Amino acid sequence: MQPWLDALCELDRAGKTCVLVTILSARGSTPREAGCKMVVTPDALFGTIGGGNLEFVCIDAARDMLDRGSGPATRDFPLGPALGQCCGGHVSILFEPFRPAGPHLALFGAGHVGRALARLLGELPMRVTWIDSRPDAFPAALPANVAARCLAQPADHVVHLPANSFVLVMTHDHQIDFAITAAALARNDLAAVGLIGSATKRARFVRRLAARGLPADAIDRLVCPIGLPGIGGKLPAVIAISVAAQMLQWLGAADHAASNAAGATAPPAQSCADQAACKACHLTAEAGA
Numbered sequence: 042m043q044p045w046l047d048a049l050c051e052l053d054r055a056g057k058t059c060v061l062v063t064i065l066s067a068r069g070s071t072p073r074e075a076g077c078k079m080v081v082t083p084d085a086l087f088g089t090i091g092g093g094n095l096e097f098v099c100i101d102a103a104r105d106m107l108d109r110g111s112g113p114a115t116r117d118f119p120l121g122p123a124l125g126q127c128c129g130g131h132v133s134i135l136f137e138p139f140r141p142a143g144p145h146l147a148l149f150g151a152g153h154v155g156r157a158l159a160r161l162l163g164e165l166p167m168r169v170t171w172i173d174s175r176p177d178a179f180p181a182a183l184p185a186n187v188a189a190r191c192l193a194q195p196a197d198h199v200v201h202l203p204a205n206s207f208v209l210v211m212t213h214d215h216q217i218d219f220a221i222t223a224a225a226l227a228r229n230d231l232a233a234v235g236l237i238g239s240a241t242k243r244a245r246f247v248r249r250l251a252a253r254g255l256p257a258d259a260i261d262r263l264v265c266p267i268g269l270p271g272i273g274g275k276l277p278a279v280i281a282i283s284v285a286a287q288m289l290q291w292l293g294a295a296d297h298a299a300s301n302a303a304g305a306t307a308p309p310a311q312s313c314a315d316q317a318a319c320k321a322c323h324l325t326a327e328a329g330a
Contacts, residue, residue, distance in 0.1 A: 048080040048087035049139065054188050056141040056168065056203030057082060060103035062134060064090055069130030071120060072096075083107055090134075095120060099134055106138055113137045143167045143186075144232070144292060145203050149195055149221050150211035151178035154237065157281035158209070159187055165285070167292070172198060174217065196220035204230040207291060209267065209284065211237035223250060226259045233291055235284075236265035 045061065052059050059082045067075045072091025079088035079096070081103035090096050095118055102116065113136060120130045143166045148155060151173035162169050163184020171189045173179065179189040192198055195217060202208070208225045210218050218236060225234040236246065243265040250260045268283035269290075 043078070043088070045078045045080045045088040052080070052082065053139070053141065054168075054170065055201065056145045056206070058107055058138065058140050060106055061137045061139060062090060062099050062103055063137070065115065065133040065135050067130060067132050069120075071130040071132050081107075095132065099136075103136055106136055111138070141168065141203065144205070144207065144295065145170070146207045146209065146288070147172065147198075147202050148209050148211075149173070149217075150209075150213065150237075151175070151189075152211065152213050153277035154280050154284075155211050156180060157277040158211075158284055159184065161281055161285040162288070163187055165288070170202075173212065175213075194220075196224045199224035199228070202228075202231065205232045205295075207232045207288065208234045209237075209288075210235065215242075219246060219249060222246060222263065223253060223255065226250065226255055226262060229259070232295060234263055235267040235287075236263060237267055237280075237284075238265055240266060 049059070049061065059080050062079050062081060064071075064073055064075050064077045067073070072093055072095065073089070077088075077090050079086065079090050079099075081100050083104060086100065090099065098118070106114070115133060115135050117131065117133050120132065145168045146162065148159060148162070148169055148171045151159075151171060155171070155173070159169065159171055163186060165186075167186065169184075169187040171179065171183075171187050172192055172195045173189075174191065174193055174195055176191045179191070183189055190198070195212065199208070199221060202225075208221075208231055210221050210225070212218050212221070218238075222234065222236050225231055236243070238246075243263070246263070246265065247260055250263075251257070267287060268280060269286050272279065272283040272286075274280075
């Protein structure tokens with residue numbers, strides 16, 4: 042792949058905005074030919090359209106477009122004294138902003154529940170990063186909106202999640218669950234942090250998180266158990282449907298808050314009014330393995 046195309050794919054997976062800068066036409070003597078591209082982010086650059094003042098001006102224009110949130114635009118540049126270039130040619134440049142499509146979910150764990158949930162999420166208008174430490178945990182075929190990543194230390198990826206991401210934790214190991222949960226709650230810019238397990242598991246995690254020094258308001262953001270109340274059964278598909286339905290509630294709440302210019306709002310720390318009656322609340326992390 043071309044460097045600019047690699048960059049576009051990676052930035053999309055990371056949920057980061059960028060501008061694709063393309064030379065539409067080149068007449069006369071120019072640093073690069075028509076079709077050359079580069080990708081500009083607020084703090085990085087991939088590829089080149091020839092360097093010099095033309096490239097510097099285009100970088101500034103692209104970043105201004107990101108700051109303003111404006112749409113695609115075309116600009117013409119004579120390569121003469123005004124740009125401090127003596128080529129004497131003329132180029133037309135297309136600026137195309139790319140912004141992440143839909144909300145982002147980081148799904149940690151590719152066990153039975155994780156696989157069932159990934160299939161459901163593949164039908165929703167969102168981007169999913171699916172993470173597990175086991176290379177053979179993922180199915181061969183993935184939904185188009187799901188990107189699988191095998192990481193030896195899944196918790197280390199939390200710091201790289203886009204702001205306002207949703208996080209669901211359901212790995213095969215309680216220690217891995219805890220490391221991911223602690224890292225996620227240490228951030229204050231995530232939309233929600235959900236952990237599969239029982240009320241007992243939540244109580245244990247809360248004690249350990251407090252002992253680690255996390256503030257009470259951060260710990261209170263933990264949603265555990267997860268899933269809608271009143272949905273019985275412990276089959277992976279049943280649990281996945283319950284959790285996917287809760288995700289839809291979270292997305293609806295976030296959309297409503299955004300429409301009122303109030304910003305994204307995390308869901309309440311506890312989702313089930315009657316934990317004793319909610320079978321999903323008693324699912325342990327092992328059930329997702």
